Amino acid sequence: MKHGNIIISQPTALYIHIPFCERKCFYCDFYSEPLKNHDVPKTLGAMLAEFDRYKFESPAKTIYIGGGSPSCLLAENLLHFIDEITRRTGKAKEFTIEVNPGQTNPALLNKLYAAGVNRLSIGAQSLCKKDIEFLRRDYQSATVTRLVNAAKKAGFDNISIDLIFAVPGSNLRRWKRGLQKAVSMNIDHISAYALSYEHGTALTKMRDAGLVKPVSENLDRQMYEAVIDMLAAAGFEHYEISNFAKPHKQCRHNLTYWNNEEYIGIGPSATSHLQRRRITNIRDIHDYCKAVEAGKAPVEECIESDERNFACETAVLGLRKICGLNLAKFHERTGFDALKMFAEPVKKYRQLNLIEVSNGRLKLTRAALPIANSILCDFAGAD
Amino acid sequence: MGTENIRNFCIIAHIDHGKSTLADRIMLLTGAVTPREFHEQLLDDMDIERERGITIKASSVTMNYNYNGKDYMLNLIDTPGHVDFSYEVSRSMAACEGALLLVDATQGVQAQTVANAYLAINSNHEIIPVINKIDLPAAQPDVVAQEIEHILGIPAGQCFKISGKTGEGVEELLHAVIEFLPTPEDKSSDPTAALIYDSHFDGYRGVICYVRLFAGSLKCGQKIKMMATGSTYLVTELGKFTPRMSKVDGLGAGEVGYLIANIKRLADVTIGDTITLENNPATHPLPGYKKPMQMVFSDFYPANNTQYEKMRQAFEKLALNDTSFSFFPQNSPALGFGFRCGFLGMLHMEIIQERLERENDIEIVQTAPTVSYEVVKKDGTVEIIDSPSQLPDTSHIEELREPFVKLEIICPTDCIGNIMKLSEARRCRLIRTDYISATRVLMEYKAPLAEIVYDFYDQLKGISSGYATMDYEFIGFEASNLVKIDFLINGKPVDALAMIIHRDNAEPRGRKMLIKLRKAIPRHQFEIPLQVAIGGKIIARETIKGFRKDVTAKLYGGDVTRKMKLLKKQKEGKKRMKSIGNVSVPQEAFMSILDNSEE
Numbered sequence A: 001m002k003h004g005n006i007i008i009s010q011p012t013a014l015y016i017h018i019p020f021c022e023r024k025c026f027y028c029d030f031y032s033e034p035l036k037n038h039d040v041p042k043t044l045g046a047m048l049a050e051f052d053r054y055k056f057e058s059p060a061k062t063i064y065i066g067g068g069s070p071s072c073l074l075a076e077n078l079l080h081f082i083d084e085i086t087r088r089t090g091k092a093k094e095f096t097i098e099v100n101p102g103q104t105n106p107a108l109l110n111k112l113y114a115a116g117v118n119r120l121s122i123g124a125q126s127l128c129k130k131d132i133e134f135l136r137r138d139y140q141s142a143t144v145t146r147l148v149n150a151a152k153k154a155g156f157d158n159i160s161i162d163l164i165f166a167v168p169g170s171n172l173r174r175w176k177r178g179l180q181k182a183v184s185m186n187i188d189h190i191s192a193y194a195l196s197y198e199h200g201t202a203l204t205k206m207r208d209a210g211l212v213k214p215v216s217e218n219l220d221r222q223m224y225e226a227v228i229d230m231l232a233a234a235g236f237e238h239y240e241i242s243n244f245a246k247p248h249k250q251c252r253h254n255l256t257y258w259n260n261e262e263y264i265g266i267g268p269s270a271t272s273h274l275q276r277r278r279i280t281n282i283r284d285i286h287d288y289c290k291a292v293e294a295g296k297a298p299v300e301e302c303i304e305s306d307e308r309n310f311a312c313e314t315a316v317l318g319l320r321k322i323c324g325l326n327l328a329k330f331h332e333r334t335g336f337d338a339l340k341m342f343a344e345p346v347k348k349y350r351q352l353n354l355i356e357v358s359n360g361r362l363k364l365t366r367a368a369l370p371i372a373n374s375i376l377c378d379f380a381g382a383d
Numbered sequence B: 001m002g003t004e005n006i007r008n009f010c011i012i013a014h015i016d017h018g019k020s021t022l023a024d025r026i027m028l029l030t031g032a033v034t035p036r037e038f039h040e041q042l043l044d045d046m047d048i049e050r051e052r053g054i055t056i057k058a059s060s061v062t063m064n065y066n067y068n069g070k071d072y073m074l075n076l077i078d079t080p081g082h083v084d085f086s087y088e089v090s091r092s093m094a095a096c097e098g099a100l101l102l103v104d105a106t107q108g109v110q111a112q113t114v115a116n117a118y119l120a121i122n123s124n125h126e127i128i129p130v131i132n133k134i135d136l137p138a139a140q141p142d143v144v145a146q147e148i149e150h151i152l153g154i155p156a157g158q159c160f161k162i163s164g165k166t167g168e169g170v171e172e173l174l175h176a177v178i179e180f181l182p183t184p185e186d187k188s189s190d191p192t193a194a195l196i197y198d199s200h201f202d203g204y205r206g207v208i209c210y211v212r213l214f215a216g217s218l219k220c221g222q223k224i225k226m227m228a229t230g231s232t233y234l235v236t237e238l239g240k241f242t243p244r245m246s247k248v249d250g251l252g253a254g255e256v257g258y259l260i261a262n263i264k265r266l267a268d269v270t271i272g273d274t275i276t277l278e279n280n281p282a283t284h285p286l287p288g289y290k291k292p293m294q295m296v297f298s299d300f301y302p303a304n305n306t307q308y309e310k311m312r313q314a315f316e317k318l319a320l321n322d323t324s325f326s327f328f329p330q331n332s333p334a335l336g337f338g339f340r341c342g343f344l345g346m347l348h349m350e351i352i353q354e355r356l357e358r359e360n361d362i363e364i365v366q367t368a369p370t371v372s373y374e375v376v377k378k379d380g381t382v383e384i385i386d387s388p389s390q391l392p393d394t395s396h397i398e399e400l401r402e403p404f405v406k407l408e409i410i411c412p413t414d415c416i417g418n419i420m421k422l423s424e425a426r427r428c429r430l431i432r433t434d435y436i437s438a439t440r441v442l443m444e445y446k447a448p449l450a451e452i453v454y455d456f457y458d459q460l461k462g463i464s465s466g467y468a469t470m471d472y473e474f475i476g477f478e479a480s481n482l483v484k485i486d487f488l489i490n491g492k493p494v495d496a497l498a499m500i501i502h503r504d505n506a507e508p509r510g511r512k513m514l515i516k517l518r519k520a521i522p523r524h525q526f527e528i529p530l531q532v533a534i535g536g537k538i539i540a541r542e543t544i545k546g547f548r549k550d551v552t553a554k555l556y557g558g559d560v561t562r563k564m565k566l567l568k569k570q571k572e573g574k575k576r577m578k579s580i581g582n583v584s585v586p587q588e589a590f591m592s593i594l595d596n597s598e599e
């Protein structure tokens, strides 16, 4: 295929998947491989080659380097890679990189900031000792605090922390304490996820074998509600099921997903959403590199959405936002009237006070959030 | 020709005792089929003949056979093999004079065989007992012969011992058919009287009637009259199955064949009716046969309301070839529009249900099968109801009567204990026990139909390792201490779940079913109370807890396709359910409440 023949004329969100981690976490289902088994520069090179299949006519809307663990790369590899990217796409207004506690130092943070990265997403997972132990991560909450402080010093004014709750063995008090620690770090954004038992992970196998006992649904819910309440009190706006931000600090990159807009994904297993096609890249690093080197699109699957499917996706994703779906915009983008298309669930769930229609928006009520799947599934396909 | 060289007979056999094999063997001996065709089990095959794209069900085979220098016409009339359809056996028997009672030498006499043999004896048929599969090492022909003598009073020495498989003894059996079975009465000069013993609908030719001529004759071009309905038709084709459909110009007294007369709908033909000639009618119709009775009723609703019309069309199509199945529009407050259906028995119901789902791709929600009840009201009137929802207010009811049957079970003697236990739990009263051989016993019960209609047969098979067989026959309605149980979902009584049950069983059963219901109904976004009420009084409550947490925590760009798939799957799961108020109730729930098994 010719160089750069996919022209990107609109500012588009860019996701870059670094498929490496120091070692694999037993609960994680992201695609990543242990760093030491792979030729990192070669892979990064292939990713840049994938990049060059596109021609960017306007700067990227947002850039997000995730993984895997971008911060496990050698600093020089990472910085060189970032330079190469910005050379191609320009600097984005929001440029996020995921970092793991224990994998960064003030010098690297300074260099990242200088390279144009302006948002940090810290994979803290937890700030309480017992949870960190369960998750088998090798840092302490103090590591996270130090990282946050160093980042601020380096100039970052948009720092996010990822936290996991509903960790087996945990309890409400412990979770609240950890959460309070995060709040006191005076950061801008928090993503709080219930530990999920994804298909095929070691964690799930352990649960199925009875070796791990998930927390009760009730505790899970209490923990979730605690996040909502505590973060609201601390001045965070709850803007997506699992995401909370200080004013003007919502993650614009992730909003692209929930608004069902277009994005480009680069790297093994990354997905793109372009012209209503969902394109998934080859997972396996070797196969991915081989495809790119052969000048082929490193694509494993490409699914085209029909009108209805696109509308359903837009609804399900949009309803994850706390502000819900803008009905007029929905109509404009999909051609469907959401209140007609989903008349049945809307009616049913309004009666149950799980869905609200007001000010031209359709949204889940607070009571609906903890059980959103049971409601959203009725929007996942329209018949 | 006269009737003295005609023999009309059928084979009565329990399933798998070798009826088809024997029929094939007889056809081979008489030259009706070639050795090449021999193995195709012609008589048992629905698709016997594809002639101009038409599929015909053979109901009889006409064969020619020379015995002692004389030509005979043998008509073998098919009897269906299915246990639930023993009534069809009486149809076939009404068309002939004799029957071969075929019993597997390794299995012995089975309950249905006994029932059918009695049917034959009661309709004055000559019976030739035949013990089959004597080639098998496990065969015990003498023990089986003793059983036959004991139960049916036919001397053991009269049994023919054959092997349909090897052909051993079959020739002699055919000779016996000619020598022992009566010839049809010769009434060739009487006014025409033909019994319709079966019919079949064919898309191209309309209704095909299977007839047995008892008097007079039939010819193409004649104007015939159905004696019960009074309608008249012009005969366009007559024929016989040889086993291929072959046209003949006429059928004479004593003969068996088919008749086509431009009859458009199967409903226009009444099985058991008498065909006569319009210009020279018979004075009396033929006696016909005992009409089958619908014993089991159940409501069928489309899982998706938009499929109501499709369902109606499917039922109409099914009813075309099955006059013993009935359906009436029904509107349930809980389930919407559907149909109340009547069946001969559980097996019949299952067959219809399966055909509806498989052949017509209609998802159905079905209510627990019930029997019909007689309600004697305070004003003295008697009403028959076939659904608990038709039950009048208790203040109007003087007495409730339920159907009782005579239940016969044949089983190995070592199962007696288990069977006694089962039948006691089902309110069956033992009438007699009859040791038909050293190891097998016949137990006769008087049983409430409602108790044996659903899973009794399965249980019986279970506790006897498959050896016990049963058969039942309706006796009549009798007063019983019955009550109505209602189930309330989210405070609302659900008509489709109501049932009528004996008072002694009501409470334990109600409680058990409530738990079943709780397990069958998935959790919702809210708590759902489930209650059971007997005679309007709540006696137990269960709660289905609401979801507390059910949400995908992370949904980013890479997850969309996969998570959407999961949500769609979650939605699919809701599809086979019926909404009762805000509660989605899966189809299984309606059946599960009848499932009596412990777990």
Ligand SMILES: Nc1nc2c(ncn2[C@@H]2O[C@H](COP(=O)(O)OP(=O)(O)O)[C@@H](O)[C@H]2O)c(=O)[nH]1
Pocket: B013, B014, B015, B016, B017, B018, B019, B020, B021, B022, B044, B081, B132, B133, B134, B135, B136, B162, B163, B164, B165, B166
């Ligand atoms: N060994 C042996 N097997 C037989 C004999 N007759 C029938 N069978 C077998 O018994 C089974 C049931 O026979 P079939 O004619 O289909 O029984 P139907 O259900 O009564 O029509 C088949 O597997 C036959 O091959 C027989 O005389 N000897």
Ligand code: SF4
Pocket: A020, A021, A022, A023, A024, A025, A028, A029, A030, A032, A067, A068, A069, A100, A123
């Ligand atoms: S949780 Fe993060 S660090 Fe652990 S394997 Fe997954 S991507 Fe890598």
